[in-house]
Amino acid sequence: MNKINANFCYRGILGLSLLATIPFLSMAQKPNWQNLDLKTDSAFGISTERAYNELLKGKKSKPVIVAVLDGGVDTNHEDLKTIIWVNKKEKAGNGKDDDKNGYIDDIHGWNFLGSAKGSVNQETLELTRLVRRDNAKFGNADATSVKANDLTAFETYQKNKAELEKELAEAKDGYQRLSAIKTAIDDVVKKIGKENPTAADFESFVPTNDMEKNIQRIMVQQLKNATYKEFYEGQIAAGYDYFKTKVDYNLNLDFDPRSMVGDDPNNTKERFYGNNDVAGPDARHGSHVSGIIAAVRTNNLGIKGVADNVEILAVRNTPNGDERDKDVANAIRYATDNGAKVINMSFGKSYSWDKKIVDEAVKYAVSKDVLLIHAAGNDNNDLEVEKNFPSPQYEDGGVASSWITVGASGWLNDESIKASFSNYGKTTVDVFAPGVRINSTVPGSKYENLDGTSMAAPVVAGLAGLIRSYYPKLTAVDVKDIILKSVVKVDQVVKVQQGETTKDIPFADLCVTGGIVNAYNALKLAAEYKK
Structure with missing residues (x-):
């Protein structure tokens, strides 16, 4: 449902009386654990710090644009403001479409959920x-x-x-x-x-x-x-x-805020609507995602993002409710047309209004050498059985070649390594990445721990951006291949709640690779890839 954020993926009190225990997750974990190394730090992160220390010192990189399709990004956050994408072809505040792309004053990105009247916040499913x-x-x-x-x-x-x-x-x-x-x-x-x-x-x-x-x-x-x-x-x-x-x-049939946007919501081919307010009324989720990807690593503030030379392109397409296929498709096209080489999509839903229009946008992005990273979802569902949109499987057959679906993992290498909320699927989820109590940026230059596959996906998007910045000749398909081949395999049997029962399932059966992404391994492989 909507922005995939399990910081409140409600599973605690529903169905329980006051006689029951209300579970609350609060275990000690190391700061920046998602970037730490299992062997040296005893936290099942992705070895980002080890990669910087041992593999990347003295190496040159090129800036890469990573698009964050989400609910909004605080472009003035102390740990983000210097890495926010700037459209150099547009003159700020002049009310003109200087670059003739159909979007007026799109300095840092675009908001497909707004107009001169304001922006949509709450939405229906x-x-x-x-x-x-x-x-x-x-x-x-x-x-x-x-x-x-x-x-x-x-x-x-x-x-x-x-x-x-x-x-x-x-x-x-x-x-x-x-x-x-x-x-x-x-x-x-x-x-x-x-x-x-x-x-x-x-x-x-x-x-x-x-x-x-x-x-x-x-x-x-x-x-x-x-x-x-x-x-x-x-x-x-x-x-x-x-x-x-x-x-x-x-779930309210009488609630419909779309008139605020001023488009024709039934015309899924409509392209040019919205405004340039990329923060919107609620930028918490998108800001958190952005920080995980690329919060400045060298400013002695807040946190460290995965990638050290990427620009965050903010595209607002996800309200507090389900995103519309029309907005998803337009957001993907906008990000692609403005140079994004990686697109992070920390949102999802169980139903689709017009999958074809999204498929067409995905095919367009794939044709332009873009890698799409999608969060698997927080319903503890087996995606071999349950539907989750958007998806890499095209309605007319075939699969997006440069798409990675990401489940969420925790920091302990034991039976709890699969986050309890994370969706999974032996052939439908590609990899897992840290997604439990991830500290990152939220509006007002603040920081907060959040859980979710929403947090796991940007870990992978950050890794993809990191690889593409240091090895710019690699294609999106190459980078996907590297990320999948370089995982750390998980040799654990994990407990998975299925209905009223708990089953022991080998982690290898939860995703295609059976492992957690690893920056150190990926960068070593990238250095030798197709030599």
């Missing part, structure tokens, strides 16, 4: 839009009244409508539960009289009823591994907002 579209035709129909050639479409509509109703009911139930839990915790904290109570404060609290006893027990347990603020904001407030957003916006 694709499922909601499909049901709304088909309601007009089939809302009052039944199997006996539908024409024979419409029967398949009618059956799909019925299936989609049932799924929407199911998801809405679950979201309303989750919202009700989280509201009750949030209220109960707020009441207890108010009685304790401290803004940020500790585990000891909850232990000293004297409950007056069963609800307060349950809250006391839960909080004492949770605050062993996290501060109150971390737990409350990361699980309670985030859970509340998650379900409220699903009910009010994502």
Whole structure:
């Protein structure tokens, strides 16, 4: 669903009563762990620092443009502002399309979710839009009244409508539960009289009823591994907002913000709309992704990105809801036409309005030697079974040759190496990369730990940019081949939740390569590639 970010990929409280334990992930991990080395640092990163220290010293590189197709990028962040792409053919602020590309004042990129009226923030899911579209035709129909050639479409509509109703009911139930839990915790904290109570404060609290006893027990347990603020904001407030957003916006048939853009949403071939506000109303996710790829490594600020000589081209196509195929296609084309050699896509959905239009854009990018990196998704789904869009498989046959699908891994080389939320697939996910508690840039020159395949994909996009900058003669297909061939194989059996059961599955069966990407190995291979 939407921007693939599992920092709140809600899996904690839904379906559990107050008698249950609310899980909260907070284990000590080393700073910059995604760039560390398993052997020397005991963290299953991608050996970026080792590569810089041992392989890249004194080597020259060329700048590479990496496009971030996302919800927005803070171009003024202290750790990003010097690596943001600048369109030198455009004069800032003159209200003219100086480079005649159809986009006025596109200095740092483009926003396909806005207009002079503003920018879309909340959106519906694709499922909601499909049901709304088909309601007009089939809302009052039944199997006996539908024409024979419409029967398949009618059956799909019925299936989609049932799924929407199911998801809405679950979201309303989750919202009700989280509201009750949030209220109960707020009441207890108010009685304790401290803004940020500790585990000891909850232990000293004297409950007056069963609800307060349950809250006391839960909080004492949770605050062993996290501060109150971390737990409350990361699980309670985030859970509340998650379900409220699903009910009010994502699954709401009556909600349609697209008029703000001013395009014809049904015309998927329309190209020229939007505005130049690449930050948009919520740049948290895209900024975080951008920092993982290329946050400045030498400024003694914040974090270190994977790549040291890339420019971030910001393209806003992903709202807080499902992205539209039209916007995805246009974003890919825009990034390609403006010189991107790597495109990061940390978004995804289970339904597609017009896959053909996206396929055409992907084929265009592939023809222009672009490597596309896509996050696998955060639903713990087997992508051999469940659909996930966009995808490299073309509707008319064939597969995109320069496309990598990325699952998320953790820092421990044990049965937990697969992030619990990460989608997987023996033939549909190519590699895994660090995606748990990744510290990166967020708006306002701040930094935050987030989880998700959204974080894993830019690790690979950063690696691709790094390879292409130091070995610019390599093609997108070459770089994909190098990244896949140079993984560190994972010799672990991992526990994967499937429905109500937990199964032990060899990590080798979770993706094509059976491993975690590795910058050191990849750069060594790149140096010898096709000599």
